[in-house]
Amino acid sequence: MVARTPAWKRYNWRVIWLSLAYAILLIAAVYGFKHKLIPPALTYPVAILPALPIIGLFAAMGRYLVEETDEYVRMLIVRQMLWAMGFALSCATIWGFLESFDLVGHVDGYYVVIAWYFGLGVGSIVNKLTVGEGGC
Amino acid sequence: MAYAGFTPAQRAHTKRVLWLMLAYIIVLPPLIWLRATRHIGDGVLLAMAIAASLPVLGIFASWGRYVSAERDEYHRSLTLGRIAVATNVTMGAAVVWGFLQAFGVMPLIETYWVPFVWVVVQGMYGCIEVFSRKGEQ
Numbered sequence: 395m396v397a398r399t400p401a402w403k404r405y406n407w408r409v410i411w412l413s414l415a416y417a418i419l420l421i422a423a424v425y426g427f428k429h430k431l432i433p434p435a436l437t438y439p440v441a442i443l444p445a446l447p448i449i450g451l452f453a454a455m456g457r458y459l460v461e462e463t464d465e466y467v468r469m470l471i472v473r474q475m476l477w478a479m480g481f482a483l484s485c486a487t488i489w490g491f492l493e494s495f496d497l498v499g500h501v502d503g504y505y506v507v508i509a510w511y512f513g514l515g516v517g518s519i520v521n522k523l524t525v526g527e528g529g530c
Numbered sequence: 531m532a533y534a535g536f537t538p539a540q541r542a543h544t545k546r547v548l549w550l551m552l553a554y555i556i557v558l559p560p561l562i563w564l565r566a567t568r569h570i571g572d573g574v575l576l577a578m579a580i581a582a583s584l585p586v587l588g589i590f591a592s593w594g595r596y597v598s599a600e601r602d603e604y605h606r607s608l609t610l611g612r613i614a615v616a617t618n619v620t621m622g623a624a625v626v627w628g629f630l631q632a633f634g635v636m637p638l639i640e641t642y643w644v645p646f647v648w649v650v651v652q653g654m655y656g657c658i659e660v661f662s663r664k665g666e667q
């Protein structure tokens with residue numbers, strides 16, 4: 395595990411606040427749709443609301459990379475992100491073709507984001523095996 | 531030559547991507563034709579789906595190899611910036627579409643549109659970079 399830099403601590407705080415916002419918005423949106431409280435004109439904006447904190451998580455990751463002054467730590471995180479990208483997009487490609495050949499059902503698009511975060515873990519393992527440090 | 535100003539790593543990456551795209555163009559139509567006209571078992575369908583995916587996966591692997599092979603720090607940082615922007619925009623689009631699907635507002639679509647969005651955003655951002663640099667000069 396790499397040393398926790400000030401930029402990393404700020405990033406963690408942003409993640410905590412965004413996760414809290416996500417939980418609140420998701421529960422509110424699910425409750426609203428389940429009990430048919432959302433007027434038709436507001437269905438699109440309300441459905442998008444829980445997505446906003448997740449987009450914020452990616453923005454926080456980008457900001458962290460800009461703020462991180464430790465070159466070594468940044469290199470580890472960039473490597474992890476590259477693995478995450480490759481993993482998530484590869485999963486999406488394979489699943490997409492399995493869908494189009496009717497072998498599996500359709501899934502909601504946000505599963506790609508879950509695959510991306512899983513890919514961060516894959517990147518961490520690769521970092522550990524090749525550089526000796528996992529990263530985040 | 532069209533890519534005379536490219537670094538050796540960029541040339542190697544471009545060649546790999548062109549070969550992989552050629553493979554994709556050759557592999558995909560017969561698979562779609564087979565799927566549409568023949569009754570095929572699940573095992574073969576699975577192999578066909580993976581065969582169709584492999585060239586695209588190869589393109590992502592080629593990007594990773596390019597980033598590790600590129601010795602020019604400037605070009606590498608430009609590429610990493612482009613990849614970061616494309617990834618953030620694509621993941622943002624995926625999560626927005628995902629919640630619209632989950633709440634029944636938008637239809638379910640094949641997930642291979644996600645990498646498609648990534649490639650388009652990456653290319654568009656690259657074009658914006660080139661034009662903005664020309665504007666500065």
